[in-house]
Amino acid sequence: MDCHTMKSNNNTIKLDYGQGCLELLAGEEVEVVLPRELPPAGPEEVRRSLEQAVGRRLEDFAGARSASILVSDITRPAPSHLMLPPLVRRMRELNITDLSVVFALGTHRRMSPAEEEYLLRECIRLPHSQHDPKACISLGFTERGTPVEILESVASSDLIVATGNIEYHYYAGYSGGAKAILPGVSSEPSVVRNHELMRDPAATTGNLKSPVRQDMEEAARIADLDFILNTVLNSRKEIVLSTAGDYIKAHRIGAAAVDRMYRCPVERADIVVSCAGGRPKDINLFQAQKALDNAKNAALPGGSIILLAECSEGLGHPVFERWACEATSAEQCWERFGIEYEFGGHKAAFLAKESLEHHLILVSSMPRDKVEMCFMNPARTLEEALSQAWKRQGRDARMLVMPYGNLTLAVGK
Known part of the structure; x- marks a missing residue:
């Protein structure tokens, strides 16, 4: 069951934008890239995956005195309330009765009590705490030189169980699995050193050999991550698969399910329209860039990519904004990334690099100068963006539309 493309047949394509949608009246020559989503798996799916765990079973740890259960924070879609x-x-x-839930914040902000309750729901009475990057102990180094420094309370547990959600990730290949350890419960120096590896050309969406992911998985081995429970969701946030067991073997089963739904082989086109998915996915450019990254392999060299993202909150990250502002050119910004790493600056660098390879147009509510600062051409409406693209590529240009640009990963045939 693979992601697929289909002719539009003169249909109106609705594209989520902010809290509403834009409409694209597409001729027959337009191809639409659609996922083939798996159906919801039913209420017993998590229990089934625990009973059919891969590589390692919870029974292997029967009688362990203490256990840390790592769960995602409020910025992630993992359905912790269904997994726990x-x-x-x-x-x-x-x-195994001495259980403690740890919110794997990484370097994200701390959450409010209301957010904790929203994530845990009926499990709110379990002892729970949030990661503190300053309360980590050193366990060694990965082969790539990343210090493995994880939260002391987690490191001292007899059993470490990581929960999470598996979806595409633009430099770790996929989320889930070992990511709950690094960056989830790691120190800031650990996270920074690991994230520096995103400069490697192999650190790309949907690549399990991304050096970032391989480094994360080595850190998880050193930290002795015992067991994972991960889900895969469809676009309606329904669980289509739960996978449990060894942090490599179980994770790969989930990654394969993501590929089955969302990896889309396409014939590259002159114009690609990618939709970031509406609010909250397009609340700022920092978030919405993912839909551009997913679309880049659908466009011919020199082709136009139109990103639809309202960006009501602007760029969304102060370092991203500073790097874009300080750049004298796209070339200079990309070169800076090669010699200097600062989280947030990577978004500016990735947009700079993409602008050197494709003609980028952003349909948003952002001021024109802010869009241009980010190496993109501004457009207030989809019609204006299409006019720009056709003027550049010609009226007979082939066009692909990705209504689920935030989810689907285009790969050239």
């Missing part, structure tokens, strides 16, 4: 009840129930059946 069957997981906790099974651990207690195995006499």
Whole structure:
């Protein structure tokens, strides 16, 4: 079951934008890139995955005195409230009773009590805490020189169980798995050193051999990550697969399901329209850039990519904005990234690099000068953007539309 393209047949294509949508009246020659999503798996899917765990089973740790359960923070779509009840129930059946939930914030902001309650729901009575990057202990180094420094309370547990969600990630290849350890419960120096590896050309979306992911997985081995429970969701946030067990083997099963739904082989086109998915996916350019990254391999060299993202909150990251502002040219910004790493600056560098290879147009509510500062051509409407693209590529230009640009990954045939 693969992602596919289809002719539009003169249909009006609705594209989410902010809290509304834009309409594209497409002729027959326009191809639409659509996922083939798996159906929801049903309420027993998490329990099933625990019973059919891959590589490692919870039973292998029966009687462990203490356990840390790592869960995602509020910025991630992982359905912790659905994963925790069957997981906790099974651990207690195995006499693993000293349980502690740790929110794997990485370097994200701390959450409010209301956000904690929203994520845990019926499990809110479990002992729980948020990661503190300053309370880490050193366990060694990866082969790439990343210090493995993780939260002391997690490192001292008999059992470490990581939960999470698996989807495409633009430099770690995929989310989920070992990411709960690094960056989830790691120190800032660990996170920075690991994230510096995104400068490697192999650090790309959907690549399991991304050096960032391989480094994360080595850190998880050193930290002794015992077991994972991960889900794969469709665009309606329904669980289509749950996978549990060894942090490599179980993760790969989930990554394959993501590919089955969202990896889309396409014939490259002159013009590609990619939709960031509406609010909250397009609340700022920092978030919406993912839909541009997913679309880049659908466009011919020198082709036009139109990104639809309202960006009601602007760029979304102060370092991103500073790097874009300080850049004298796209070439200079990309070269700076090669010699200097600062999280947030990478977004400016990636946009700079993409602007050297494709003609980028952003349909947004951002001021024109801010868009141009980010190496993109501004457009207030989709019609204006298409006019720009056709003027550059010709009226007979072939066009691809990615209504789920935030989810689907275009790969050239």
